[in-house]
Amino acid sequence: MEFVKNLAEYQSERPCVVTLGKFDGVHRGHRKLLKEVRRIALENHWKAGVFTFTVSPQVQMGRREAKMLMTNEERENLLRDLGVDLLVECPFTEEIRSMEPDQFIREVLLKRLHASAVVAGTDFRFGKDRKGDADYLLEAGKSMGFHVSVMQKEMDGEREISSTYIREELEKGHMEKVQELMGGPYFITGPIIHGRHLGHSLGFPTINQRPAPEKMLPPRGVYFSRTYVGGKVYQGISSLGVKPTVNSGNEEGNETYLFDCSLDLYGQEAKVEFLSFRRPEEKFDSLDALKNQMSLDIESADQFFSSSRFSTSS
C-alpha cells in the first residue's frame, strides 16, 4: 500500500478509484464503501484509494471529545488488510478547509489522485463550509468525466451504523454489539511493557500495555479477550483499568493473562481484542482476595471460550 502524507508533493501515475472520509473505526458502513472501491478498482485495473485526515476534523475544531475508535496507525493497518492500494492521510489544514468544492475536486481528486471514480455515502460532505455533497459530486462527475457511486448507509435495524453509535455501545461495554457494528472485535494495540512483576507471584503473569491517549476505551473492568502476539493467537482474559488493589495512581492500562503461554514477551507488539465484558474493576482488601477473584474470572473465561463461537478460533 502506498501511504501519502504530503499531498502537495504527490501525483498518482495510475488512475484510482477513491473514497473519502474519516473512517474512524473502519466499521461496516465504511467497509461497504471499501468493497465498492475494490470492485471498481479490480474491474478497471485502477488503484483502490482512500483519502482521509490525520485526525478527525471535528476533534481538531474542538467539537467533540478527542477520543478515537482507532489510532491513525491502527486505521492504516486495517485499511491495508482490507486491500487498499493508496492511502492519503492529509493534515486538516486551513488550506484544505478553505477549498471550494470545485477547487477540491480539481486540485485534490483530479490533479493529485488522478481519480477516475469516486465512492461516497449519501450524506457525504466536502469543501469549504461543507458545501459540496453527493449531488454536487454526481454533477461534477458528469461534466468533468469521472464516475461517481453514491452508496446507501449500512443499517442496523432502523439505525444507521456510525462511529457515534459505536461509541455509545462501547461506553456501555456492549462488546458483542460493538463487534457486530464494526464488522470485527474492538481492539487495542501497543508494545508489551514492564509492570510491577506481581503477576508471576500471584500465579497469573500478565502482559501489560498502555493504550494510546487518543484511543477510546470501554469501561474499566475484566474482559474475555483474544491476543495476537509473536505471530500467534491466544485466548485469555484482560483487565482494563488502574489496578486499585495494588496501585494508588490513576494511569489506565491493560493487563492480559494469556492461556497456554509461558513465553517472555516484553517489548513485542500485541493486539488485544475485547470480546465480552465480564465484570467491573474492583478494589480488593488483600492480594489473596484479588487472586481468588482472578481464579474465578479465569474459570468463567474457560466456559466462555468453550461454549461460544470463539471456541475454535485459537
Ligand SMILES: Cc1cc2nc3c(=O)[nH]c(=O)nc-3n(C[C@H](O)[C@H](O)[C@H](O)COP(=O)(O)O)c2cc1C
Ligand atoms: C483476570 C484479571 C482480573 C483482574 N481484576 C482486577 C481487579 O478487579 N482489581 C484490581 O485492582 N486489579 C485487577 N487485576 C490486575 C491485577 O492487580 C494485576 O494483574 C496484578 O497486580 C499484576 O500486576 P503487574 O502486571 O503490575 O505485576 C486483574 C488482573 C487479571 C488478569
Ligand SMILES: Nc1ncnc2c1ncn2[C@@H]1O[C@H](COP(=O)(O)OP(=O)(O)O)[C@@H](O)[C@H]1O
Ligand atoms: N501466560 C502468560 N500470560 C501473560 N504473560 C506471560 C505469560 N507467561 C509468561 N508471560 C510473561 O510474563 C510477563 C508478565 O509477568 P508479570 O509478573 O505479570 O510482570 P509484569 O508486572 O511486568 O507484567 C509478560 O510480559 C510475559 O513476558
